[in-house]
Amino acid sequence: xxxxxxxxxxxxxxxxxxxxxxxxxxxxxxxxxxxxxxxxxxxxxxxxxxxxxxxxxxxxxxxxxxxxxxxxxxxxxxxxxxxxxxxxxxxxxxxxxxxxxxxxxxxxxxxxxxxxxxxxxxxxxxxxxxxxxxxxxxxxxxxxxxxxxxxxxxxxxxxxxxxxxxxxxxxxxxxxxxxxxxxxxxxxxxxxxxxxxxxxxxxxxxxxxxxxxxxxxxxxxxxxxxxxxxxxxxxxxxxxxxxxxxxxxxxxxxxxxxxxxxxxxxxx
Amino acid sequence: xxxxxxxxxxxxxxxxxxxxxxxxxxxxxxxxxxxxxxxxxxxxxxxxxxxxxxxxxxxxxxxxxxxxxxxxxxxxxxxxxxxxxxxxxxxxxxxxxxxxxxxxxxxxxxxxxxxxxxxxxxxxxxxxxxxxxxxxxxxxxxxxxxxxxxxxxxxxxxxxxxxxxxxxxxxxxxxxxxxxxxxxxxxxxxxxxxxxxxxxxxxxxxxxxxxxxxxxxxxxxxxxxxxxxxxxxxxxxxx
Numbered sequence: 062x063x064x065x066x067x068x069x070x071x072x073x074x075x076x077x078x079x080x081x082x083x084x085x086x087x088x089x090x091x092x093x094x095x096x097x098x099x100x101x102x103x104x105x106x107x108x109x110x111x112x113x114x115x116x117x118x119x120x121x122x123x124x125x126x127x128x129x130x131x132x133x134x135x136x137x138x139x140x141x142x143x144x145x146x147x148x149x150x151x152x153x154x155x156x157x158x159x160x161x162x163x164x165x166x167x168x169x170x171x172x173x174x175x176x177x178x179x180x181x182x183x184x185x186x187x188x189x190x191x192x193x194x195x196x197x198x199x200x201x202x203x204x205x206x207x208x209x210x211x212x213x214x215x216x217x218x219x220x221x222x223x224x225x226x227x228x229x230x231x232x233x234x235x236x237x238x239x240x241x242x243x244x245x246x247x248x249x250x251x252x253x254x255x256x257x258x259x260x261x262x263x264x265x266x267x268x269x270x271x272x273x274x275x276x277x278x279x280x281x282x283x284x285x286x287x288x289x290x291x292x293x294x295x296x297x298x299x300x301x302x303x304x305x306x307x308x309x310x311x312x313x314x315x316x317x318x319x320x321x322x323x324x325x326x327x328x329x
Numbered sequence: 330x331x332x333x334x335x336x337x338x339x340x341x342x343x344x345x346x347x348x349x350x351x352x353x354x355x356x357x358x359x360x361x362x363x364x365x366x367x368x369x370x371x372x373x374x375x376x377x378x379x380x381x382x383x384x385x386x387x388x389x390x391x392x393x394x395x396x397x398x399x400x401x402x403x404x405x406x407x408x409x410x411x412x413x414x415x416x417x418x419x420x421x422x423x424x425x426x427x428x429x430x431x432x433x434x435x436x437x438x439x440x441x442x443x444x445x446x447x448x449x450x451x452x453x454x455x456x457x458x459x460x461x462x463x464x465x466x467x468x469x470x471x472x473x474x475x476x477x478x479x480x481x482x483x484x485x486x487x488x489x490x491x492x493x494x495x496x497x498x499x500x501x502x503x504x505x506x507x508x509x510x511x512x513x514x515x516x517x518x519x520x521x522x523x524x525x526x527x528x529x530x531x532x533x534x535x536x537x538x539x540x541x542x543x544x545x546x547x548x549x550x551x552x553x554x555x556x557x558x559x560x561x562x563x564x565x566x567x568x
Contacts, residue, residue, distance in 0.1 A: 063429075063432065067429045151413030329382075
């Protein structure tokens, strides 16, 4: 078990020493800082003046979604060359020539990337939380809990891209991961649009139900929507009978098992 | 003791065998050389011993434990043909990782690292980033890493590849020192003069099969060098 934690530690150290990490962090901080401008303006909607707290509330929810989705891209970037780079720079050989099970190595690496990505996301969400508190004077209970819920999506992305990178070039592996996310967002958005009164009124003769594949597809967007309900307190309406959190846990377990099996057969 | 039992490796069903039904034993404390032309299967054999490559059939064991189990690699050090290291780390940082992965605590690790750095002649240079190291220095750090902690079996794949004559002499001295300490060494090398000077036994591999194995003193006839034996055996195979 100590070796597992050592490998996580090495992974975190290796990633934060990459120039790309520093660049991504700086760009993300700049993006979040730009949000401050949204909180200080005067807004009028349909002729009514909207107070700063309401604007801050909505801006923070939008920012929550953007950060949660953006970190999936960052996780894909960190994961796509993780195992290949280890083979090329000798890291895999020096680690696995020691009495270390492959499962410890591969999970240690994946969990290390997940930790960095999650910390990245949590730090950005925490910054938004603090900006909202300072600029608009309102707290958003559940905001940081919601960030933790979205970490399951990040873990899913890391494991999926690591698994794909064993079979295809790095860039293609990242694209597969992002493709799964894109389909999830598209399917969920379509479902939510279909639930609006306007669409339901238009489609009275043709009720729209989510197709089976959409119910079985990884619920990345749905889990994010569920996380937002922890912030705004609204009722959550899942697609299909199973909660997206359970779907994502099942996916994570299945991909983790696939990663172990695939890596076990891989030449070092 | 290292044992290869009818071990074979085939890459794809249409390809020939990279290693073909090799059986061989290396006794504890022995300095054993694997010789053969390029593509003979030496590196594949070593990689199967370390479980980097899964054999198609047969197996290998270290001290009676199948090499498929991580426990078999306790006390095993490995130096790859082209030493590749994470260049952003310092030499000491790299060795510390090796020690930690072997289950050593910080206090023990510091002592062991200082000891192996002294053996390979890298004391005082360990804090520099490895991207600043020369090829010879990387080879020495790789050798130091292979010796952590208290290695009982050292597997060296072309350890003097790319080194200058002084570097080759230094590596030979290090290996001789380890041999005196009773470390079992498996050496894969093309430098037959070095092998002749240092090794106890040798096996010549060609096309994945062992074609000659024995004590150096027994396979090298009077008036011959190991190189002569190698050329005679390999040319005999290809004739």
